[in-house]
Amino acid sequence: MSVREIRVFGDPVLRERATPVDATSPTTAALVQDLLDTVRLPGRAGVAACQIGVAKAAFSYNVDGEIGYVLNPRIDEVRGEPELVDEGCLSVPELGFPTPRHPFCRVIGVDTAGEELVLEGEGLMAQMLQHEMAHLDGRLYLQALDKEMRSIAMAEVRKAAWY
Template identity: 80%
Template sequence: MTVREIRVFGDPVLRTKADPVDPASPATAALVQDLLDTVQVPGRAGVAACQIGTAQAAFSFLVDGRLGYVLNPRIDEVRGEPELVDEGCLSVPDLGFPTPRHPWCRVIGVDLDGAELVLEGEGLMAQMLQHEMAHLDGKLYLQALERGTRAVAMEAVRNAPWY
């Protein structure tokens, strides 16, 4: 089991758009295993590849007891007007802010065999899907915050002991 270190705010890999992966590659299989191992630390809902240091289009999740991963994902559909939900991020430790998220989301990607994989849901699943997809675009949830909240969040980041 390889639990990888989570990269934190300021690391350039977190601002890098993810490259597609080859599902058939042994390196991709190793990445998936590291993602699955890393997301199983208690308190985690999702881990994007950039958070463990590689700008590859993959993330793992553990939501409501369901463990999984997706490669080369894209958002297929969101439903509902964005609502403010409390959100945090492993790459911005110990902080959380109300973040606008659609209440339902569907992501389509592939598994290690190249077969289509559809992930969809509401609540925490929808929030996680949108959060991890933003990571793959090189964005942190802080960028999705409303203007006033973002100013407060950035001040909190600057004052955080890990910054």
């Protein structure tokens, strides 16, 4: 398959709520391979399907040397009070802002055989899970920022060369 181009802020597909996939279809297998190929590049912790132009409920991840994917995920549990963590997004290139994230997150979904997958973790894994799940809801991390930080972030977006 192939590494796909990342859609950036302003692309309408990033605002679409993802629809479920047929986990066992050949089309889904091809999407998963593209997601895995795309997330393998250095500096990428996760890639949601919408970021490669497909509004489907799927994402890949590359955290601490572990590469994988999940289909039709849902958040099962978050734990702890949200903490501010430095966060960026491939769809908002070159920028990063302190974003509130729970220190633990568990997501349940399926693989391409339709078997249940459970992804959970703390630190970067928890942050990535919450970030990618927001993408599947049609939201960028900028929307999780408090009002003052969001104003600063949007001013930076408008000044960015890619905007």
